[in-house]
Amino acid sequence: MASDIDKIRRDYKSRSLDEADLHNDPIQMFLKWFDEAGQSGSLDVNAMTLATVDESGKPSTRIVLLKGVENDSFVFFTNYLSRKGQNLAANPNVSLCFFWPELERQIRIDGTCSKIASVDSEKYFRSRPYESQIGAWASAQSSIISSRTELENNFKSLMQKYPTPESIPFPEFWGGYKVNPTEIEFWQGRSSRLHDRFLYLKQKNSWTLNRMSP
Numbered sequence: 272m273a274s275d276i277d278k279i280r281r282d283y284k285s286r287s288l289d290e291a292d293l294h295n296d297p298i299q300m301f302l303k304w305f306d307e308a309g310q311s312g313s314l315d316v317n318a319m320t321l322a323t324v325d326e327s328g329k330p331s332t333r334i335v336l337l338k339g340v341e342n343d344s345f346v347f348f349t350n351y352l353s354r355k356g357q358n359l360a361a362n363p364n365v366s367l368c369f370f371w372p373e374l375e376r377q378i379r380i381d382g383t384c385s386k387i388a389s390v391d392s393e394k395y396f397r398s399r400p401y402e403s404q405i406g407a408w409a410s411a412q413s414s415i416i417s418s419r420t421e422l423e424n425n426f427k428s429l430m431q432k433y434p435t436p437e438s439i440p441f442p443e444f445w446g447g448y449k450v451n452p453t454e455i456e457f458w459q460g461r462s463s464r465l466h467d468r469f470l471y472l473k474q475k476n477s478w479t480l481n482r483m484s485p
Contacts (some may be wrong), residue, residue, distance in 0.1 A: 285375055288459035288467035289475050290482070297455040297471040297478055298343050301378060304457070308371040320368040322345070323358035331358065337369075338395065344449035346387065347378060348395060353412035359384050365450055375460035382452040392446030401436045405429050407445050456483070 294300040309316045317337040324330045331354060339346040345367060350357055359365070367380040386392075396404065409426040416422055433439040452473065459467040468483035 284377050284462050286459055287461060288457065288469065290469075293469060293480065295456075295478070295480075297452070297457075298340065300457065300471075301380075301455065302340065302372075304371075304378065305369075308369075308374055308376070311371065311372050311373040313371045313481075318369075319345075319347075320366075320370075322366040322368075323354065323355050324362050324364065325358050326361040331355070338447070339432070341449070341463065344451050345382075346447055346449050348392065348447045350412035350445050351386075352392070355413075357413075359448065361372060367450060377458045379456040379458070380450065380452050381454045382450045384448050384450050387447040389443075389446060393441045395447060396441055396445065397436070401439075404436060404439045405443050406435075406441070408439070461485075 294303065305316065315336070318334050320332055321335045322330060322332045322409050335347045335349065335355075335356065337345055338348055343368070351360075363383045363385060365382060365384045367382075367406035368377060369380075370377045399407075405426060408429050409422065454473065455471045457469045457471075461467055464485060468485055470481050470483050471478045472481075
């Protein structure tokens with residue numbers, strides 16, 4: 272299989288994207304496509320690639336989960352001391368990418384990232400399952416550990432220390448970020464690689480829209 276990587280391809284034929292299909296507001300267009308992806312049975316429909324860069328310009332990517340679209344911003348949560356948190360502290364410019372192969376669609380979102388209010392982070396933290404709250408304390412995300420046993424033992428000791436959700440303190444090193452978009456691109460796969468691409472660019476308080484060459 273690995274020797275045939277260059278031969279892996281498939282044609283996209285199921286859908287098209289025309290100007291008449293587009294909403295004037297790209298956030299509303301995103302929500303429309305997001306709902307359609309959920310209805311299609313897409314696995315982890317809210318999974319998105321988050322690309323960040325550090326202070327030297329070195330990029331890194333990972334999959335995180337979208338947890339809300341609020342006030343035209345895209346919200347996710349993480350450990351502020353993690354690699355991505357350190358990157359965001361040094362450079363707030365980010366790029367997000369959603370890919371829904373069932374619909375042959377992807378959305379790219381570029382923008383700037385900032386922390387949400389601590390009270391909102393705590394509200395979401397309290398809504399998480401007990402084990403996930405313990406896990407936020409048990410893992411010093413992105414740091415080196417000696418073994419999985421160390422991680423599991425730390426998790427167990429914290430469960431003994433905090434036996435109920437009410438007893439778990441809110442970790443100040445953990446919380447939400449919001450991505451304020453400056454451009455949003457919608458991509459619909461088409462046959463012969465003649466894909467449909469539309470790019471929204473933020474201009475002060477409005478958006479411009481252009482069709483892009485694939």
